[in-house]
Amino acid sequence: MSDGGGRLARAWSRWVARIDRREPGTALALFRILTGLSLLLAVGSVLASDLVTVLWVDGGHGGYRPLKGNWLVQSLGGATPGVIGWLVALAMAGGVLLTVGILARPSALVAGQALIALSTLNVHGRSSYDPLLINSLWLLVLADSTATHSLRCRLRSDGWTSDALVTAWPRYLVVLQLAVLYTFTGLHKISIHWTPAGGFSALYYILQQPSWQRGDMTWLASVYPLTQLGTAVTWLFELSWPVVPLALWWRSTADRGGRLRRLFNRLPIRAVYVAVGLVMHLSIFALMEVGPFSWVTLAYYPCLFRASELANGWARLTGRLRRRASA
Amino acid sequence: MRALLVALHIVAVLLLAIPDAGGVALERASWKNPTVQAELSAWAERLSTLGYHTDTATLEGDVYAVAKSWTGTLKALRVPVRPYSDYLGVRQTWRMFVAPHRHPATLHVDIEEDGQWRPIHVARSDEYDWRRGQLDHPRMRSMLFRYGWKRYDRYYRGLTRWLATQAAGDFPQATRVRIRMYGFRTPTPEEVRADAIPEGKFKQQRVFAAEDLR
Numbered sequence: 001m002s003d004g005g006g007r008l009a010r011a012w013s014r015w016v017a018r019i020d021r022r023e024p025g026t027a028l029a030l031f032r033i034l035t036g037l038s039l040l041l042a043v044g045s046v047l048a049s050d051l052v053t054v055l056w057v058d059g060g061h062g063g064y065r066p067l068k069g070n071w072l073v074q075s076l077g078g079a080t081p082g083v084i085g086w087l088v089a090l091a092m093a094g095g096v097l098l099t100v101g102i103l104a105r106p107s108a109l110v111a112g113q114a115l116i117a118l119s120t121l122n123v124h125g126r127s128s129y130d131p132l133l134i135n136s137l138w139l140l141v142l143a144d145s146t147a148t149h150s151l152r153c154r155l156r157s158d159g160w161t162s163d164a165l166v167t168a169w170p171r172y173l174v175v176l177q178l179a180v181l182y183t184f185t186g187l188h189k190i191s192i193h194w195t196p197a198g199g200f201s202a203l204y205y206i207l208q209q210p211s212w213q214r215g216d217m218t219w220l221a222s223v224y225p226l227t228q229l230g231t232a233v234t235w236l237f238e239l240s241w242p243v244v245p246l247a248l249w250w251r252s253t254a255d256r257g258g259r260l261r262r263l264f265n266r267l268p269i270r271a272v273y274v275a276v277g278l279v280m281h282l283s284i285f286a287l288m289e290v291g292p293f294s295w296v297t298l299a300y301y302p303c304l305f306r307a308s309e310l311a312n313g314w315a316r317l318t319g320r321l322r323r324r325a326s327a
Numbered sequence: 328m329r330a331l332l333v334a335l336h337i338v339a340v341l342l343l344a345i346p347d348a349g350g351v352a353l354e355r356a357s358w359k360n361p362t363v364q365a366e367l368s369a370w371a372e373r374l375s376t377l378g379y380h381t382d383t384a385t386l387e388g389d390v391y392a393v394a395k396s397w398t399g400t401l402k403a404l405r406v407p408v409r410p411y412s413d414y415l416g417v418r419q420t421w422r423m424f425v426a427p428h429r430h431p432a433t434l435h436v437d438i439e440e441d442g443q444w445r446p447i448h449v450a451r452s453d454e455y456d457w458r459r460g461q462l463d464h465p466r467m468r469s470m471l472f473r474y475g476w477k478r479y480d481r482y483y484r485g486l487t488r489w490l491a492t493q494a495a496g497d498f499p500q501a502t503r504v505r506i507r508m509y510g511f512r513t514p515t516p517e518e519v520r521a522d523a524i525p526e527g528k529f530k531q532q533r534v535f536a537a538e539d540l541r
Contacts, residue, residue: 012330015330015334016330019329019330019333045464046464046466049460049461049464050460050461051461051464051466051467054461054486054489055466055467059485063489064482064485064486064488064489065482065485065486070413112415112416115416116416122470124469124470124473124474124479124482125466125467125469125470126466126469127465127466127469128421128423131416131418131419131420134416134418135416135417135418135419137416138415138416138417169329169333173333173336173337176337176340177340180340180341180344180419180421181421183344184344184345184346184419184421185421185422185423185424187346188346188421188422188423188425189424189425189426190425190426191366191425191426191427192366192369192370192373193426193427194426197369197373198369201427202424202426202427204516205427205429205513206424206427208427208513208514209427209428209431209472209513210431210433210450210451211428211431211468211469211471211472212468212472213451215451216451218514218519218524220516221514221516221517221519221520222520224516289463289465289468290465291465291466
């Protein structure tokens with residue numbers, strides 16, 4: 001075999017070995033719970049606001065415009081109140097089952113199909129959290145997410161938690177999806193206002209748009225340099241997000257050596273990106289009304305950590321809280 | 328086999344995520360919007376100062392041609408993964424806050440009582456908050472954001488009719504319902520500090536006889 005062929009074969013063997021890896025399912029369980037809650041919020045808020053008919057029902061049955069729907073809606077008989085009611089019910093039931101952690105894979109599949117059908121009905125009322133949530137649900141079809149922190153775990157053993165091992169590759173795909181989301185949304189930001197050439201003025205002007213603001217935002221003019229800093233940080237954070245999976249990869253292959261790998265492994269890259277991401281999403285939540293987008297995205301964050309890291313973090317947090325309570 | 332399927336998933340996701348100019352972005356009419364024209368003008372000016380001499384119209388033509396060709400190529404490359412995207416939902420269009428919309432519009436709903444118009448809903452107003460729970464919902468905001476653009480006029484008409492029907496039902500004494508958009512340019516920080524917020528104007532006005540809707 002040639003050198004090139006040998007290298008390719010070795011790379012493929014390493015890939016297969018990585019795909020076969022198993023680990024405790026804590027991160028995927030948290031991803032499932034947070035995704036389930038986000039799904040309940042995304043669909044439940046439409047129900048609570050009495051918007052189901054106007055958003056998703058065909059004009060001939062009470063809506064405001066003709067709606068055809070995808071293959072599923074059409075095969076069920078069109079966007080009638082009955083069909084839409086069933087799709088909403090299936091999505092909500094999926095949200096409940098995912099949150100409590102039973103029948104997660106079929107629930108994610110059915111809820112995902114219901115959400116695809118609903119969100120493609122009236123694309124004018126679609127938000128960016130729809131495709132992200134649909135991606136989350138497909139990843140939950142692929143993952144064994146109920147090994148721990150679930151009703152399934154409680155029914156199979158005597159506890160809500162378990163150290164049972166699950167395949168790790170779905171967690172890698174969750175991290176990849178998060179990296180794709182941030183990186184490619186950054187690449188789409190081609191307005192001059194996002195760049196130094198436009199004075200990093202994008203966030204200030206976006207927050208002046210009544211469509212997304214929670215209230216009057218003219219006060220931001222008095223802290224304009226802060227909005228410029230926010231624009232620059234957001235733009236660079238998104239564009240540079242591929243370094244996070246790269247850093248995770250290098251950390252998990254630290255034994256292979258190499259100067260760049262050693263340098264990366266000394267830097268707190270993941271911690272910095274998680275901190276910036278948390279601040280960014282909490283700021284979006286505080287200043288803008290974009291639905292559950294921040295929660296759908298933050299549901300991905302636990303998958304940036306291994307189960308042992310999540311357990312250590314939880315122990316540190318609860319220990320600190322206990323010490324504070326007893327002080 | 329599993330390793331191969333995971334690899335194919337990754338390839339599909341990356342291929343679907345590459346930015347393109349799909350949907351309304353390839354409709355020439357959308358490029359005439361003041362926000363888009365201002366972007367092109369700013370880039371033309373900036374590129375000219377960097378030595379690439381161009382003007383707004385030329386840049387628009389060049390960018391449109393590249394965008395059309397690029398999007399066509401991507402569309403062809405994505406054919407094998409399209410069913411995976413459409414049927415299982417791994418769509419990867421992350422076109423979020425691409426650019427600030429400098430010329431937005433807000434919804435105003437008024438009713439006529441005893442020959443006098445009075446506002447019942449003004450977007451983001453705490454005072455005129457009729458059906459705010461519905462009209463402030465992010466999905467409704469998404470619709471109303473689009474309906475301030477001329478190309479969505481057909482859908483705007485449909486929605487205003489639905490809104491007028493709700494208003495006619497909620498206010499039995501109203502004789503007419505008026506729905507319109509207030510279009511304006513978002514103020515610069517300097518304009519806000521100088522208390523010189525630019526005036527906007529009403530557009531897309533629709534008036535309905537309430538009796539016809541009950």
